[in-house]
């Protein structure tokens with residue numbers, strides 16, 4: 402039925418493009434897209450299939466979320482069974498077993514001591530939740546003057562007002578007014594001049610963490626609630642932490658009583674090896690935000706991990722009092738929980754949190770083989786993340802990478818993601834060496850053909 406509907410729609414869309422007008426697409430050039438649509442109809446393993454029947458190799462894990470590959474039978478069955486058993490149940494002053502089970506499972510894979518989980522429906526909600534927990538935590542323990550947040554240039558923390566306030570991408574901020582007050586930003590860590598073509602983490606730039614000290618001293622550390630960073634920035638075009646940088650941020654936060662939030666919406670669930678980047682880099686934050694890979698992208702869900710100290714601080718008032726005035730109708734939704742539990746099973750059974758460590762060196766070797774292609778000005782990689790940065794055409798930032806993107810999709814059956822002139826890659830973790838070979842041989846051809 403769905404397939405017929407899709408085929409029917411695809412035919413209609415081709416003959417009557419104006420029929421596509423009602424859907425206002427997110428983060429998209431709507432008019433350009435609707436003139437030349439790219440419509441996907443089904444997905445399995447490493448591949449999408451388009452409405453016109455082409456098999457497309459997925460170099461992006463959907464949108465950094467399908468870590469276990471598409472159409473996993475175990476996840477599909479769990480969600481399907483759950484919707485037949487119980488479609489919805491409230492979690493405000495009520496409950497059902499699944500979010501309790503899931504939180505316990507998640508606590509097992511989270512770094513010590515982040516053993517408590519608050520459920521949301523997206524990365525953006527996870528970020529706003531973490532920021533609110535940070536403010537409320539300080540207030541509950543009698544330091545309510547800690548109201549400032551520190552983010553970072555180029556940071557992406559979703560699209561809620563909290564997230565765009567601490568985020569550092571100008572286009573995501575400039576249309577939306579004054580945002581949250583009391584937010585400052587550290588400098589970003591992308592330094593192509595010193596670190597171009599680094600393999601893995603760059604050597605130079607740990608000292609940029611000292612921006613935190615400078616900003617903290619400017620406002621007085623006692624006014625700062627939390628610092629939020631992505632261990633690796635994804636949306637900004639893959640920006641890596643220089644060696645020692647995250648340790649330095651951790652030390653400064655501890656010194657000044659500031660909470661450290663790692664936004665692991667992209668880096669969580671095996672993308673860089675281990676469950677979380679916090680473990681891979683051996684730096685433990687106070688809060689971790691996640692989403693995406695939590696359910697393998699199958700059902701929307703996000704989560705915030707809180708340290709025992711933060712959680713326990715809220716559990717001190719009168720027992721009948723609500724400890725945190727925050728939550729979503731769909732926090733701990735049965736379908737999302739069922740998807741997440743099955744996803745964790747797949748990750749564990751197939752040892753997928755080890756995949757980025759195991760295949761990382763091959764991935765690194767293959768991506769860096771592109772360094773001498775025309776217009777390539779930097780290549781960055783860590784785990785199963787890769788970025789190839791192209792020089793921008795004069796006066797047309799993003800045009801060259803966009804041409805690579807469309808050529809890959811329409812002519813070479815490869816899905817990549819581009820942001821500005823950066824080609825970003827984040828394939829499902831089930832990929833094999835042959836997929837890696839195909840991704841990069843295609844990119845070699847296409848980059849060579851693109852002026």
Ligand code: PXG
Nearest residue numbers: 523524525557558559631635636664666667
């Ligand atoms: N934090 C981080 C670090 C993210 O990468 C979000 C929060 C927001 O998540 P939601 O679920 O609200 O979208 C994200 C999302 C890209 C791309 O191509 C990245 C994201 C979303 C869409 C595209 O880089 N990251």
